[in-house]
Amino acid sequence: MPVFLHGLSTALPPHVLTQDEVRERAGIILGSKYPQFDRLSKSFATAGIDRRYSVVPIDWFSEEHGWVDRNVAFIEGAKAMFIDAARAALRDACWQSEEVDCVVTVSSTGIATPTLEAQVFDDMGFRDDIMRVPLFGLGCAGGVTGLSVAQSLAKARSGAKVLLAGRAKRLAVRKKRCAVVSRMCMTPTLL
Numbered sequence: 561m562p563v564f565l566h567g568l569s570t571a572l573p574p575h576v577l578t579q580d581e582v583r584e585r586a587g588i589i590l591g592s593k594y595p596q597f598d599r600l601s602k603s604f605a606t607a608g609i610d611r612r613y614s615v616v617p618i619d620w621f622s623e624e625h626g627w628v629d630r631n632v633a634f635i636e637g638a639k640a641m642f643i644d645a646a647r648a649a650l651r652d653a654c655w656q657s658e659e660v661d662c663v664v665t666v667s668s669t670g671i672a673t674p675t676l677e678a679q680v681f682d683d684m685g686f687r688d689d690i691m692r693v694p695l696f697g698l699g700c701a702g703g704v705t706g707l708s709v710a711q712s713l714a715k716a717r718s719g720a721k722v723l724l725a726g727r728a729k730r731l732a733v734r735k736k737r738c739a740v741v742s743r744m745c746m747t748p749t750l751l
Contacts, residue, residue, distance in 0.1 A: 666726025
């Protein structure tokens with residue numbers, strides 16, 4: 561049986577950083593540490609990127625932050641985007657959170673234990689018997705892998721609605737019907 565997409569939404573981090581701002585801030589932070597920075601910084605101009613999105617303001621990057629602070633920022637931002645994007649896509653598909661049978665979560669930007677879908681479980685209103693399938697560490701291939709896993713689960717479980725949530729895309733899938741739930745775009749930190 562074929563699987564179809566039913567809804568789509570996008571959630572972005574709240575802070576818009578222009579490429580010029582990022583290049584300038586990177587120079588302030590990294591210029592004195594890396595003698596080759598000026599030569600390498602030319603890639604900011606040739607990358608074809610006009611702006612980036614971040615869960616923290618640009619000044620945050622000039623402050624001292626260790627692994628814990630960075631991961632806390634990731635988790636807070638990722639949870640907010642997960643909820644916003646998933647709710648909007650579910651609305652677009654005319655589905656309710658309690659109808660979702662399985663959530664496939666793809667993340668390579670940060671580490672969340674318990675996983676993101678577990679942390680937003682109550683806020684989203686998922687059922688207690690929902691199947692959770694976290695995928696981690698796949699980088700750019702994560703979105704396609706997540707899509708493949710979600711599609712396979714929807715095909716294997718007749719009538720199941722599967723929500724794919726990830727940095728690249730979120731997908732709500734149902735046998736014969738499938739909804740892309742969102743792109744959860746997360747800008748990795750520069751440091």
